[in-house]
Amino acid sequence: MERRFARTLVVMVLVLGLASLGLAQTKVLTILHANDTHSAMLPFTHQPCPAPFAWLCPASWPGWLDFWLGWFDDLRGPGGFDRGYAGIARMATLIKRIRMARTNVLALHAGDVSVGSFMFNEFLGYPEMKIMEGLYDAMTPGNHEFDLGMDTLAGVLSGRVAGGPAVTVPMLNANYNLEGHALAGLLRPSIVRAIDGIKVGVFGIGNEDPTNFSAEMVARFSGDPYTAAGIAAGGLRAAGCQVVICLSHLGTVLDTEGLSQVPGIDIIVGGHSHDLFDRAVLRNGKVIVQAGSHGRWLGELRVSVDPGGKVRFLNWRTHELDKSVRPDPEVKAQLDVLQAQVEADPRFGPVFTEPVAYAVRTIDHDWPARGPNRDAALGILVADAMKKAFLAVAGQGGLPPVDCVLDPMGYTEFGIPAGKIVGNDILRAVPYGYDPASGLGFKLVVVPVPGRNILGLLEYTLTYVEYTRSLCVQPSGLTFAYDSSKPPAAGLGQISRLDPMSVKIGGELVAANPAKIYFVGMTDQVFNFINNLTGGQMIKFDTGLFEYNVVRDHIKSLRFVNYVSEGRVIDTAPTVTTKAWRRK
Secondary structure, X not given: OHHHHHHHHHHHHHHHHHHHHHXXXXXXXXXXXXXXXXXXXXXXXXXXXXXXXXXHOOOOOOOHHHHHHHHHHHHHOOOOOOOOEOOHHHHHHHHHHHHHHOOOEEEEEOOOOOOOOHHHHHHOOHHHXXXXXXXXXXXOOOHHHHOOOHHHHHHHHHXXXXXXXXXXXXXXXXXXXXXXXXXXXXXXOEEEEEEOOEEEEEEEEEOOOHHHOOHHHHOOEOOOHHHHHHHHHHHHHHOOOOEEEEEXXXXXXXXXXXXXXXXXXXXXEEOOOOOEXXXXXXXXXXXXXXXXXXXXXXXXXXXXXXXXXXXXXXEEEEEEOOOOOOOOHHHHHHHHHHHHHHHHOOOOOOOOOOXXXXXXXXXXXXXXXXXXXXXXXXXXXXXXXXHHHHHHHOOHHHOOOOOEEEEEHHHOOOOEOOEEEEHHHHHHHOOOOOOOOOOOOOEEEEEEEXXXXXXXXXXXXXXXXXXXXXXXXXXXXXXXXXXXXXXXXXXXXXOOOEOHHHOEEOOEEXXXXXXXXXXXXXXXXXXXXXXXXXXXXXOOEEEEEXXXXXXXXXXXXXXXXXXXXXXXXXXXXOOOOOOOOOOO
């Protein structure tokens, strides 16, 4: 009896031991990720309403609660009420907290650290990337890292622009040929990390949209990011990597439709399109994730890796950096010093603290979720501000008076929360471009355009409307309608989705006199895009105006800002076809 019991005990111990060994060999890897943080180093000053109180929120009612809180913020003086959220100090707290709570953690950034606040315009991204050294294991450069040119990016990464040490967080890209430039020694295609016995390979892929880059960079594109991704993934597999991660700055459409077909990749951590997924996308055996923008969320992906190297999806979630996440004290102290330096710059002044005006409701970046309106409050505010400024300088130096303004949604960002508006809120809304002398962004120009070309350009902006809103025009002085259920035009100059009989400038039907020349206001970046698109024969009148200044001055003149969607642009489709790409 005792002998039988002993044998049974030995067998049980062996079985349990083998089971434990098998469990020990299956590892869990946690991947933290952010993207498109756009120099939002300081917290946003307006905490969104929690879901149970959404009826109080500015987007769904006049926003009186947030408006009065913003008003009292100003009366209370420096500090105000603690309604902040996001910011790199909170990101530091959250990443460190999760690293302490979990084992086998990798933190990654999918690009566009740069451009979007006065912090960037003052320091060109250097202090932000130095803070990131203590947070992230690797990042890929987004297109905005190249906005100031290859030499400036090399100066930032080497520490030369700040007179400090080089940035050490690994910067990864596998599809740009940087040979012969200083960046070749500062960027690398991939890295390999051993994490608890798991060999993890990470590589980066950037978008190759020529409108986002200088001619110097365009000449260095691979011509096929998918092939470059396949070569990078294959190299990491050959090096024995069990998990291969692609840091992609292509955007959700290209990640899900194109990059997901590249063999050898297990995980795609995405950026560029600023999409906040509500769940991970599982496509062609790959896990695809993206975590919004502006440092408001941190993604957390967990996968298991079995002894055979099989990667299995476990779960994914986003953590919102709300006021419950307290800022990291060390990082916050650095930000306080940097903020003071920005406001001491006579080009900028108190852009973080001094009120410009008050928003009665949130000025939304996106158009309404329901109904046919395809204009957004922020877009038409910016367009109106530009038109007002153009008319104010008409006649000076031969400048013609503008008939209308066109500005695509892709060049505005985030929106302006209800309550007190400061200069940095405005720059976040119109963040792009950079002028070294002023430290500001896009300049404004007036362009003569025949009516028939306006019709063709409007049609072109509708080509990808079911996938992205970046090209969607926000007008002032112009109205039009289109049908997104129709197929896009077969070529430039052809009309399909646009209703030509709806296009009016100043109440005048454009199609009635297509040869008439209209003077159209736009940013110099939009002019460059249109000029390249149409063969480079257009002319422009420089105004000397900066987009930020005209939007700030317009907002200041209003004092109390109350913009909403007006229906300047209408989608007449019987059903809404525009995809929101799994936004929360």
